[in-house]
Amino acid sequence: MSISVKALSKNYGTQKAVNHISFEATPGKILGFLGPNGAGKSTTMKMLTCYIPKSSGEAKVCGFDISTDALEVRKNIGYLPESNPLYHEMYVKEFLFFVGEIYQLRDLKARVNEVIELTGLKKEQHKKIGQLSKGYKQRVGLAQAIIHNPNVLILDEPTSGLDPNQLIEIRALIKELGKTKTVILSTHIMQEVEAICDEIVIINKGEIVAKDTLQGLLTTHGEKSLEPIFVKLTKDI
Numbered sequence: 001m002s003i004s005v006k007a008l009s010k011n012y013g014t015q016k017a018v019n020h021i022s023f024e025a026t027p028g029k030i031l032g033f034l035g036p037n038g039a040g041k042s043t044t045m046k047m048l049t050c051y052i053p054k055s056s057g058e059a060k061v062c063g064f065d066i067s068t069d070a071l072e073v074r075k076n077i078g079y080l081p082e083s084n085p086l087y088h089e090m091y092v093k094e095f096l097f098f099v100g101e102i103y104q105l106r107d108l109k110a111r112v113n114e115v116i117e118l119t120g121l122k123k124e125q126h127k128k129i130g131q132l133s134k135g136y137k138q139r140v141g142l143a144q145a146i147i148h149n150p151n152v153l154i155l156d157e158p159t160s161g162l163d164p165n166q167l168i169e170i171r172a173l174i175k176e177l178g179k180t181k182t183v184i185l186s187t188h189i190m191q192e193v194e195a196i197c198d199e200i201v202i203i204n205k206g207e208i209v210a211k212d213t214l215q216g217l218l219t220t221h222g223e224k225s226l227e228p229i230f231v232k233l234t235k236d237i
């Protein structure tokens with residue numbers, strides 16, 4: 001088990017952003033983490049990547065506890081945050097060298113060239129990040145997330161705002177990465193989940209309302225697609 005989450009909670013003051021959630025994620029599978037705006041997806045991802053502390057509960061990444069083994073957790077995780085914060089004044093290669101140095105990677109030049117190849121950045125590699133299109137900025141975000149070859153990838157809305165061509169290419173890349181790594185991906189695009197996710201967790205108002213495979217959810221709810229199930233489980237009544 002690469003990710004194990006048990007009764008994990010996060011309170012912001014009196015607000016329960018994430019409330020006692022439990023789920024697991026395994027290598028070679030892509031887990032779609034879905035929920036309406038404000039459901040608690042980013043908060044969960046930030047706890048798993050040790051960006052914010054939990055309020056209670058437990059989570060382990062590759063056996064390492066997010067509260068007591070943050071350094072080991074970070075070594076094992078690649079994270080693409082929702083806003084994809086990048087240094088716009090840096091050149092693509094310069095930025096990837098910078099990230100690789102933080103991880104103290106050996107043979108960094110070869111690794112930077114490898115991730116540039118993997119993420120399809122070759123023809124844009126000499127540009128400044130600020131000069132790149134949104135899709136290529138996402139590729140840089142993915143490149144920095146995988147540069148240290150982590151076992152687990154946490155991707156917060158990796159395809160939001162991309163044109164259909166970029167979307168297809170980034171999805172294909174994520175699917176490829178998901179063959180060997182444990183991937184947790186949040187998205188609002190139901191077709192994306194249907195296309196690439198093996199497991200689905202739906203969170204609403206900080207609580208998990210569904211946890212199954214796509215086929216399992218379709219069968220349980222007697223539907224042919226995910227959208228009506230998502231609406232049924234998360235709409236305000």
Ligand SMILES: Nc1ncnc2c1ncn2[C@@H]1O[C@H](COP(=O)(O)OP(=O)(O)OP(=O)(O)O)[C@@H](O)[C@H]1O
Nearest residue numbers: 012015017035036037038039040041042043044082
């Ligand atoms: N730093 C913070 N301080 C206070 N409340 C916060 C903070 N960050 C998030 N929240 C609140 O926690 C709840 C969950 O937010 P979160 O960003 O995790 O949702 P989300 O599912 O990622 O939403 P979206 O799909 O819009 O990105 C929301 O009500 C949000 O306003």
